[in-house]
Amino acid sequence: MxxxxxxxxxxxxxxxxxxxxxxxxxxxxxxxxxxxxxxxxxxxxxxxxxxxxxxxxxxxxxxxxxxxxxxxxxxxxxxxxxxxxxxxxxxxxxxxxxxxxxxxxxxxxxxxxxNSLGFEQIILYQLIVSDEKLAQELYYQIEEGEISFYDAAHLYDIDDNRRRRCGYEGKIERGVIPTNIAAIVFSKPAKELIGPLKTEQGYHLFMVEGLLPAELTTQRYKEILNNMFQQWLLAEAKSLVRSSQISSARD
Known part of the structure; x- marks a missing residue:
């Protein structure tokens, strides 16, 4: 072949x-x-x-x-x-x-x-439902201990994958969360129930398991270095094209 x-x-x-x-x-x-x-x-x-x-x-x-x-x-x-x-x-x-x-x-x-603020992370659980009344009812049930956040997410979340994870979203950086939501979830103590908050996806309930301070790990260092390098490459390539075009025009 x-x-x-x-x-x-x-x-x-x-x-x-x-x-x-x-x-x-x-x-x-x-x-x-x-x-x-x-x-x-x-x-x-x-x-x-x-x-x-x-x-x-x-x-x-x-x-x-x-x-x-x-x-x-x-x-x-x-x-x-x-x-x-x-x-x-x-x-x-x-x-x-x-x-x-x-x-x-x-x-x-x-x-x-x-930019360390943007690199802070939280261990986040999230529950999204499409109905406001259901979101409010679940909030009260979780607050009163009638159901755990994890069980509520497993039963009611609109996303199949998140239901299987009982609402677990993992370690999430502040910079990847919408600014208005990040301001709320990053300011709350661990294990405090947050919500309901409305977005285009539906009505959200959040629970933060823990806050992870920004840390310049080896992986983070490589990511920042690579991003800087890629931006530099783009700028230099554009400059190279412009120079070539000017040279061709003169010829």
Whole structure:
């Protein structure tokens, strides 16, 4: 099958297919991003070592359970790429990571603490029903101890998945909750029943199991760093396009 693909498909067909699937823009954008990265890497003298490439290749082999060299070669052949293609991809990703660190590592902590309020989390339970009277009745029943919040959510929530979880929503960041609701649920003591609050979804009852202060974890650091890097890439790519357009106009 792979031999057939190599022979039967030409670059023009690939471009045409990407356009028909509305994926062409994304591919072109990623190519522009790589140009931006290559230029910035050269300007800053960044490089990756052979050891770093080998370590990442070994990590990928373990992840894909490629135990023998023949397994790796078979996988590469199945992907229609050469060993050199694979190595270039690894080098590009490692260089992008190094560039992100060089550009923004000193800004991540400042950004985090300036926006720490948005990174606070609560362990949240939620119950949504479509009827206001039912929501009010459930509120009183839970307050009076006639039914637990968990049982009420299991029996009455409009969402099947949340019913199975007895209302459990998990750890939720302040920043992903609508501002008016976040202001209420983040200000209440743990285990206090909140609601009913009306939204487009219906009538909500909330219960906060606990508040988790903002913490700059390794995962959070990576997320902020990546977001900064992606925003920078977008801005630089747009600048590159504008420069190209101006140059073409002059010619």
């Amino acid at each position: 792979n031999d057939v693909l190599k022979i039967a498909i030409v670059p023009e067909e690939i471009v045409s297919f990407l356009k028909s699937e509305t994926n062409y823009k994304e591919v072109c954008q990623n190519i522009l991003f790589q140009r931006v990265i290559n230029r910035a890497v050269r300007e800053r003298g960044l490089a990756v070592t052979t050891e770093e490439i080998e370590a990442e290749a070994e990590r990928q082999r373990r992840e894909k359970r490629l135990e023998k060299a023949s397994d790796t070669l078979a996988w590469l052949a199945d992907e229609l790429i050469s060993f050199d293609d694979w190595e270039i991809g690894i080098r590009n990703r490692l260089l992008a990571q190094k560039l992100a660190v060089a550009l923004f590592s000193k800004e991540v902590e400042t950004f985090f603490w300036q």
